[in-house]
Amino acid sequence: MNTLITILFLVFAVFILVAAIMTVTVKNIVHAALWLISSFFGVGALYLLMEAEFLGVVQVLIYVGAVSILILFAIMLTRDLEGSQNRQLTPRWWIALIVPAALFGILIVPTVMTHAWQLPPLPAGQPPTISGAQQIGTAFIREYLLPFEVAAILLLVAMIGAIVVAFEEREQRRRVLTLAEQVRLRRQQQQQVATLPEPAVSTVQPSEATGSET
Amino acid sequence: MPSMTEAVPLPWVLTLAGALFCIGLFGALSRRNTVGILLGIELMLNAVNINLVAFWRYLEPNVVAGQTFALFVITVAAAEAAIGLAMIIAIYRARQTVNADEVDSLRG
Numbered sequence: 001m002n003t004l005i006t007i008l009f010l011v012f013a014v015f016i017l018v019a020a021i022m023t024v025t026v027k028n029i030v031h032a033a034l035w036l037i038s039s040f041f042g043v044g045a046l047y048l049l050m051e052a053e054f055l056g057v058v059q060v061l062i063y064v065g066a067v068s069i070l071i072l073f074a075i076m077l078t079r080d081l082e083g084s085q086n087r088q089l090t091p092r093w094w095i096a097l098i099v100p101a102a103l104f105g106i107l108i109v110p111t112v113m114t115h116a117w118q119l120p121p122l123p124a125g126q127p128p129t130i131s132g133a134q135q136i137g138t139a140f141i142r143e144y145l146l147p148f149e150v151a152a153i154l155l156l157v158a159m160i161g162a163i164v165v166a167f168e169e170r171e172q173r174r175r176v177l178t179l180a181e182q183v184r185l186r187r188q189q190q191q192q193v194a195t196l197p198e199p200a201v202s203t204v205q206p207s208e209a210t211g212s213e214t
Numbered sequence: 215m216p217s218m219t220e221a222v223p224l225p226w227v228l229t230l231a232g233a234l235f236c237i238g239l240f241g242a243l244s245r246r247n248t249v250g251i252l253l254g255i256e257l258m259l260n261a262v263n264i265n266l267v268a269f270w271r272y273l274e275p276n277v278v279a280g281q282t283f284a285l286f287v288i289t290v291a292a293a294e295a296a297i298g299l300a301m302i303i304a305i306y307r308a309r310q311t312v313n314a315d316e317v318d319s320l321r322g
Contacts, residue, residue, distance in 0.1 A: 001221075002220055002221040003221070004221075005217075005218055005221035005222065009218065009221070009222045009226070009227075013226075013230045016230065016234060017230070017233055020234055020237040020257050021237055023241060023253055023257060024237055024238070024240055024241030024244070024245070024250075024253070024254060024257075029247050029249055029250055032250060032253055033249075033253065036253050036257065039257065039260070043260050043263070046264060046267075047267055049218055050218050050267055050268065051217065051218070051271065051275075052267050052270070052271065052281055052284075054281065055281055055284055055285070058288060059263075059288070062288055062292055063256075063288070066292060067256065067295045070295055070299050071253065071256075071295070071299065073299075074249055074299035074302055074303060075249050077303055077306070078249065078302060078306040078312045088250065089244045089245065089246065090243075090244055090246055093243075093244040096243035096244035097240055097244070099239070099240075099243065100236035100237070100239040100243070101236065101240075103236055103239070104232055104236040108228075108229070108232035108235075108236070109232065112225045112228040112229055112232065113225050113229075117224050117225070117272075119219075119224065119273065120274075129275070129276045130271075131276055131277065131278045131281065136282060136285070139278040139282055140282070147286060151289045154289065154290065154293055155289065155292070157293075158292075158294075158296050158297055159296065161300070162296045162297055162299075162300035163300075165297070165300040165301055165303075165304050166300035166303045
């Protein structure tokens with residue numbers, strides 16, 4: 001039974017890490033978001049394995065349900081036309097690789113492995129009492145009441161702030177191009193590039209053509 | 215009743231969380247796309263939550279403080295994601311780009 005749990009943990013760990021690595025390395029940002037969602041799922045499964053079932057459910061509800069949808073919407077609203085052909089990493093990405101690798105190899109692993117964790121001894125007979133959803137609910141209306149209210153106000157402020165930041169006045173709103181209009185625009189630009197020696201002809205003709213079509 | 219505390223030693227879980235944190239840090243530092251930076255930050259917050267839950271489970275499973283802390287981290291992460299993505303949309307509207315290199319008005 002213990003071996004089963006160990007194998008499950010290793011499977012979840014590999015899944016989480018592979019999904020995380022794909023998240024930070026794939027070129028297409030939509031694929032990165034999808035890998036991030038699978039990484040969230042793996043973390044939720046790990047919570048379940050650690051018998052924090054309420055947190056596992058919250059993880060799936062909030063991260064997989066809400067945050068990932070927000071991210072996908074933001075990606076779709078801010079997609080540039082070239083898309084995935086763009087370089088995704090900064091030119092000095094190897095510095096960005098050295099810093100986390102050094103942090104992991106020099107600081108985290110030696111500290112975690114050499115520290116003497118004073119784990120409480122496992123009770124021999126009876127299983128240990130594990131606080132579940134009921135205890136969390138009780139704690140939220142007793143000793144954590146003030147932080148709970150502060151979190152509520154924080155969420156309200158975040159909602160109002162997000163609306164204010166992303167709001168656009170109706171008069172200033174640009175018309176969003178439909179897909180057909182975008183394709184026509186791109187074809188027009190390509191024609192302009194192709195017939196660059198005679199710009200007078202190429203700039204007039206496509207606009208006339210689009211004008212007559214619309 | 216077998217549990218994870220017997221089957222998996224605590225340093226393994228902490229190493230997993232540390233690796234996840236470092237991967238997220240790499241993503242946040244190396245991506246040019248602003249949304250990609252936010253993805254890295256979300257990974258880092260998840261790593262912190264794994265740590266909190268692991269310490270709760272291995273050290274004080276009968277006290278709710280660890281899980282409560284993780285819940286507050288999730289709350290703040292959700293608020294951060296909403297504000298960050300709203301800012302990305304606002305920046306995109308003003309500059310038609312989500313590239314972090316090209317948003318450099320404050321450069322001296």
